[in-house]
Amino acid sequence: MQRTKGIKRAQFLAGMASAGLAAAVLPSGRAHAAQEGPGRIRAVRGGPSRTRAARGGLRRHGVVYTVGEGETPGTAFSASRMRKDIRAIRDELCADTVDVTGDGVERLTATAAEAAEQGLRIWLQPTLGDAPERDILEHLAETGRFAERLRRHGAAVDLSVGCEFWLYVPGIIPGDTVLERIRNLLDGTVDPIAMQRRLDRFTAKAAAVGRSVFHGPLSYAAAQDDEVDWRLFDIVGIDYYSYFPHQADYTRELSRHLRWGKPLAITEFGTCAYVGAPKTAGMGWDIVDQDKNPPEIKGHPVRSERTQATYLTHLLDVFSSMNLYAAMAFEFVTPDAPHRPDDPRHDLDLASYAITRTVKDRPDDPASGWHWEPKEAFHALAHRYRCARTGRGHAH
Template identity: 70%
Template sequence: MEQTDRITRARFLATMAAAGAAGALGPAGRARAAGPRRGLRRRGVVYTVGEGETPATGWTARRMRADIRAIRDRLHADTVDVTGDGVERLTATATEAAELGLHVWLQPTLGDVPGRDILEHLAETARSAQRLRRQGASVDLSVGCEFWLFVPGIVPGDTVLERVRNLMDGAYDPVLFQRRLADFTARAARTARSVFDGRLAYAAAQDDDVDWSLFDIVGIDYYSFFERRADYVAELRGYLRWGKPLAVTEFGTCAYLGAPRTAGMGWDVVDHDKDPEEIKGHLVRSERTQAEYVSRLLDVFESMGLYAAMAFEFVTPDAPHRPDDPVHDLDLASYAVTRTVENRPGHPESGWHWEPKQAFHALARHYAGHAAPGRGAGSGRP
């Protein structure tokens, strides 16, 4: 599923967990914590833009337009978290979402390049977000997520995978780590504020120590598992202590028995040393497990009146579903609410399409109760 020098977003989050490293809004740019109101203000899904591992799985404008329409018309989301790298891809996707009346959470995640390049990429993305705001679009801007993994120099290592290994081995100075993380986060906030006058956020891992005074919205990638509903509520309340709206910038799990209990480690079932890559162990596919976990968390978020929740993620093109070949069913390691299906199994160059999983239908049922009238049905095929 991954080349040797690349890592998926799901693996970013999960490795963080393994390493153990530490809504109502007012006028644009100013926020206050959620009051007595209940129910999410924004209900959405993460949509990742990127080059893909092969030409067939890379971003295309045609596929993106079909996907964004499906997010609105079939998933009934009112928000799309447009994330990834490439200012043109980010801008085109955000513009399409805005034109379809969706709220845009725009989050650049360029990594493995010098910090100055990441900040320049952020500035260009922020300018695009500002242009959309001036045109009347509803846009929140996140300066990025988990900088300690994306940005070289915070943790030792020239690539994400090297930094992951150093984190897991404890080969870093935690005091220096926190100082460098705080410095880059502050620089990112200043960079974005210099060109964007809307609401600013950052997507942190659950244990990150962030100066939230820099931001209008607290953003957390949330992958906890508890037996009791009350424990979710208690944990999430901790993120409200800064008196600001809370956005769950990612939540979800994989589609096999036991996946939610991994608390973000669900991706770690692939043997990447094999060619082709294989699923380890004898997992039992269960889309119901994924759907029930997503539904359970949504009920918690709604009951707390959080600002936003974005399910991770809409589609993972480089993790195809192979129902007749369980050992190579890489979709088992995907958090996507759709399954990627190769048009000709075993021939990735032939193209692919997505099909909804049970989690997609669970989200759609939940979101439909809050959808604006007049939305029709779209198609997963471009």
Template identity: 70%
Template sequence: MENTDGISRARFLAGTAAVAAAFAAPPAGRAEAAGRRTRRTGLGHRGVVYTVGAGETPGTAWSATRMRADVRVIRDVLHADTLDVTGDGVDRLTATAAEAAERGLHVWLQPTFGDIPARDILETVAECGRFAERLRRQGASVDFSVGCEFWLFVPGIVPGATVLERVANLQNGGVDMTAMRRRLAAFTARAAATGRSVFHGRLGYAAAQDEEFEPVDWDLFDVVGIDYYSWFPRRPEYVRDLRRYLRWGKPLAITEFGTCAFVGAPRTAGMGWDIVDRTKEPNEIKGDVVRSERTQAACLTDLVDVFESMGLYAAMAFEFVTPDAPHRPDDPRHDLDLASYAITKPLRDRPDDPASPWHWEPKEAFHALAARYGACRETV
């Protein structure tokens, strides 16, 4: 997450629901993976983020049936070869990771738990890490990330009982930044040690791109993971900016990248979500925002081209779908999809009913990424 004040685009707005039991993970088979070999140039892994969570309503909660259908689309239509499985709920995480591995996708498994005690977060890191190790031993291609932007999601690093309280404290300047960084470093080291104790493949972490705000000891990890939301007018400037993350001599994974579908969104440097007035019910879009799926598509494909040119280890677009940000084509004031980073748009059968059944449709960004990903993969 990126902003000049050190805090940014609120993934927390969609992803901090309490853990709920959902689905027991089956063992992953490798029949499909064995038959799908590719020769790659440029990026090592091209993927998309798939967030699992309890949802704001039962209808928008994670669904095993919907997930399986989505994974097939991600592989066969989007032409991604990697799924970044993130969010909360160990059962949801492991079931989704198992399905992705079964379908022959490279898995980046990354639990992201917010607003639960630090010791419980470490226990879930260990549980997810053990599952990732089982997948790896079964022959799956899998990396394990111990988490994402701990300063935001782990209580006790930044004062505040909830994600929203912690962000407010950062915004009002009521945080001792030196003490915060010390606590952050200590927890990151504990999480890395926990991951190492149970997982023996590539270990990673997803950090904010502001290194002054969130300095990470990358000696603890095998892969440098960055949530990347910078904007520059020219591609060479992206290359110069990204090169600083290569100085550790380790693979660089772009664990999030993307923007929203409105004019000017890329220039917000990851703050596109902030066009929603959440004090109103229902939530509504602030100002005169002009929808532009083409803007989002161009931003994503330009970034993929940059990542390809640099031969980075992996890049995962944020994100596949955001169920709780429905598209309202006939009601722009309540078109919450304008503030979504997803490459698909959810549409409710009954737009005014939050409990309505829904489906997603591809945005221009989906088609643009599919063309890029498909062109970059040469099956042998």
């Protein structure tokens, strides 16, 4: 597979902010080898209790775990750190599912293999962006072959063929990079009918590649307003960032995705930890001035981890009431958005959707070591996930 360099997270956020478009954050990078490869497929442990699924409600409770290259030496992918994180997802967060996403076949497969060994259900989603179609499809095929090997060895695996292709795949919208495609959207030079036709064509190609290498449940992560031919897939997948004052409004909006008669998975949901973030409907990250060096927080947002936790648990209530297939909170950790409690102007964690805060040993050193600490959202999800695992329900 040809190695290609993706855009930096900061560049992506800056471009999306200028376009005023809500989309999932893709920490992209060079698809190089992980520090440690997946090695052999080991024996798969038994997964968490299925009691809750048998009784109705949300069947799978998960979190997104991104395996991108990292923007600095200090935040580069680490296999040893990944293994600790996967165990924390199982034992501390009490999730039964992990959405392994990002680029780099070695990183993706090493992480999926670890999740399988730990008895977690795997939602495996390769998201190579800003690369030729053939490279994106080959990246998908390599990842899908490994997913099939895991499945045949007893792991519980769903394969997603990608995420929001209209934004990340060159040729659907004119432009060789995400930023160029955004500029073309802003200039009004995109023919929406032609764009949809090209999107449908590539989505069908990706589905065919996925089917050719993987024989378990197949899906795709679409933006919530995308038009997708879900007949191509077994599971409808939606990145969901709406905000409504009443639960019935969420139910009404999501219900349209059930018309296909297929399981519905929420492939991303979340918000940032400051007052008012949920009302931005997916644009919570747009409080960073990327033109500054280093980037600065704009305005004076008021940090509130309770706001993030409340939104996440409220949406879990919605998903559970609708008996959805799965929901994956976005996301477990964002290493490139460190928390600076003593420096609010540079507290990039405010613009992070992570349920943990990244704390660097030396805040101004790009090569600094770091660790994560749980936010209120982490504890709130852990309580819900633990209750779902044991079938006890939860206290409101």
